[in-house]
Amino acid sequence: MTRAWKYVGAIWLALVVVLLYLPILSVGLASLANTRYMRFPHRNWSIGAYTDALSQHETLVLHLTSLKVALLVTVLSVILATLGAMAFARYDWRGRSAFQKVVVLPIFFPQPVLGLALLLFFSALGFTPTWKTAVFAHMVWVLPIVTLVISIRLFGYDPAQEDAARDLGASRWQVLREVTLPYLSPGLISGGLFAFLLSWSNLPLSIFTTGADTTLPEWLFSRVATNYAPVVSAIAVIATLASVLLGCVVILILRLIDTHGIKGDGDHG
Amino acid sequence: MTRTAEPAQRQTALSLIGLSRHFGTFKALDSISLEIEEGEFFTIVGPSGSGKTTMLRILAGLDQPTQGSLLLRGTDITRMPANQRPTAMVFQSLALFDHRSVGENVEFALKMRGMPKPERREQAFELLDLVHLGRDYYNRAVTQCSGGERQRVALARALASDPEILFFDEPLSALDYRLRKTLEVELRELQRRTGRTFVYITHSLEEAMVMSDRIGIMREGKLVQIGTPAEIYGQPKDRFVARFMGEVNIFEVSDHRLVDFEASVSTVKDGFLIVRPEMLHPVDAEDPGLHFEATIAEVFRLGSRVQLHLETVAGLLVSEQPASCQLKPNDAVRFGFDPDQTHSVPE
Amino acid sequence: MTQQKLGLLFMAPVAAFLLIGFVSPILIVGWYSLMEPRSFDLNTVFTIANYRSAFSDGYGPPFFWSLSFAAVTTLTCLVLAWPTAKLLHRFAGRGAAVITALIAVPIFISESVRLFGMSLFLMPGGGILAGSMRALFDLSIGSVLNTKLAVYLGLVYVHFPFVLFPALLGVALIPQDRIDAARDLGASRWQVLREVELPLALPGLVIGALLTFVLCIGANAEAAILGGQTVTVLTRAVEQRFSYAQDWPMGAALTMLVIAMTAVFVFPALSRLDLNRLIRR
Incomplete structure (x- = not known):
């Protein structure tokens, strides 16, 4: 590649990133004035919208609803997906390739359609939709993704390690605790992060399956579609920063495992 | 055995x-x-x-x-x-x-x-x-x-x-x-x-x-x-x-005759004669055993030894000689081995 | 032998969950779609009246718009993602890793937030773009907000990362020596692209295109936030059957048609892909 092409390439990539972040940045900019109508550039920059948002009880309720949904989705999906990944990537069995294709189907499925179908399903069974049914709905979509994430890690696993551990005197339980799970842990953590963030930010499934409860994206969507208010921008920024912060912490943990996890017991002979 | x-x-x-x-x-x-x-x-x-x-x-x-x-x-x-x-x-x-x-x-x-x-x-x-x-x-x-x-x-x-x-x-x-x-x-x-x-x-x-x-x-x-x-x-x-144990020349023996050389070997049982490359060497007229004409096809220097591919009436044979061996491709030499020193197998 | 048993044992929980959470809802929808119009109960008196009205009662425009948006968005995203993926692959290193991560982050930010941001950016008068233009260059510009163009831009914006990452996977499947060999044998840049690169990267591109296409068929937030009232997309039309019209069987019949349409694209593509080869690197 010539020098000129290198510059063109760099500019292209910069443009892609800038365009992707402009709208997100716009929310941040809009939130920095507390006026009835949006009029940029602001005459009076202020963080009034944030103090308003933080003083509203609703802000807390929305975050808590989203949080409990996302946490439950994370825990349940990681447990189920770990088992699923073993069948997906670890064992060689007849029917595996069919299983692999069936598992990814919900990913290739329009989410609003899935949400509607689940809504009909719940009402046919006589369940009133609440945040709990939303947990179930999120899992239908998140579980396949987490299964893939853990499988990617599992594909690099040499099953002979388990034989070696058995051969060296480890019981089945010890094999799981000492060999399999420690090896898988980065996959489990990234899988968990995926599950949390995807559930935290999900709109199309939540809209149909939360009933009277409201998650953050749902609330934002209903406000955005109706009327502009600076407090909406402020809450959008708070919700986004919360998830970005969580992402950063988890990625940091993964880094630490990568560099220091090798020391295991934390013992430096 | x-x-x-x-x-x-x-x-x-x-x-x-x-x-x-x-x-x-x-x-x-x-x-x-x-x-x-x-x-x-x-x-x-x-x-x-x-x-x-x-x-x-x-x-x-x-x-x-x-x-x-x-x-x-x-x-x-x-x-x-x-x-x-x-x-x-x-x-x-x-x-x-x-x-x-x-x-x-x-x-x-x-x-x-x-x-x-x-x-x-x-x-x-x-x-x-x-x-x-x-x-x-x-x-x-x-x-x-x-x-x-x-x-x-x-x-x-x-x-x-x-x-x-x-x-x-x-x-x-x-x-x-x-x-x-x-x-x-x-x-x-x-x-x-x-x-x-x-x-x-x-x-x-x-x-x-x-x-x-x-x-x-x-x-x-x-x-x-x-x-x-x-x-x-x-x-x-x-x-x-x-x-499986390395380079070898194998000759069929039938009715106490070495089929490839049309020579009789009274002491050897019917089956196959196993002749390792190092048992096959240039001979003088008075040496015991079986003698035959050979043309050197290829010479491979393996460090301490030399491997020779020989063209003979019995097809391509392999011989190994000490590194001092000076034979070159296309040399015509008489080679031979002693059937009594070799090992035979029934199958 | 034991691998067979263990495989079956470990797949069972996930398979059971998907049977309950994915397959049965679709079956229930299928059942509802065969009920008398406007009924709320499931029984065994079947009718295809709903499907008949689906084809005769003017649902054409939503189907048309959703399909065209999906097709055009997929194509646009592919055209944008290919050079981006090639560049990221070419510049491989720390810088490229950071850019890749930056492109990935928006996937995890809610569509509500991103589309809201886009509407703030495009808003006429006091919007971020129009406001900045006026303040910086004293320029008054119009706005595309509340047009079909805005919906299209929103769709491309939201789905670009979904094509980029599979495309990156695809680009990683092209060994550099194949490109070198093709160049050495006299192929032009264009020929290399057509004869070597695209065919080798195809699995990744197919996944990305499929994912985007399917997601776009179902997308409705873009039209709701950016499109104003200019266009009614498919899932919006379906949703209206359920909510305002209170006609569940009709809504269910339309849902089944969307599912069938999706299946037509997903099944053939998915059955040809070797997931093991793609995921294992």
């Missing part, structure tokens, strides 16, 4: 009695019977797919035989799970625990027994010294080790459990030639020093010859021949074993 008159002072470490392993209709192991002696270096050689690894996995308790039984010093251990057997294995992939340090890999077996950390570490240090790595390696990441170092870590890890028998599943196959040679010698030395029983499998005849007290040749799930390296090289049981 077979070692029926084995000196009795040695104890039997492992007895395989009619071991079979079937996968559906496929017989990966077909009724193997074998006695491995205490403190011997026993190598199983065979082409890939001959059932070597299946056999080793059954000996280690990682797989169960379909039929037959396995005795360790006379005690039946056929159904004993791998983690309770006093044996340890070095795997083909090495199967090191990549998420743990060198030290933690080595002391894994001790940890499983609940040995406290300080003692474990002391033993790990000794083992690291034993395999010529040194205790500096204790905290190193397994992923930062070279091929040879990983090899030694795997060996130390297996030795840590103080096994009565060590199994090796072609652990050297992925290494380069020089490193392999070094480790072969070290392994043999270690076995002599510790006096343990080693059961080693490989597809490399050379590796088997260098290290083993006895060799078992496997083919299609059966043990074809068992013997010392010299016995197997000098007196192969059939053409398969003969070919």
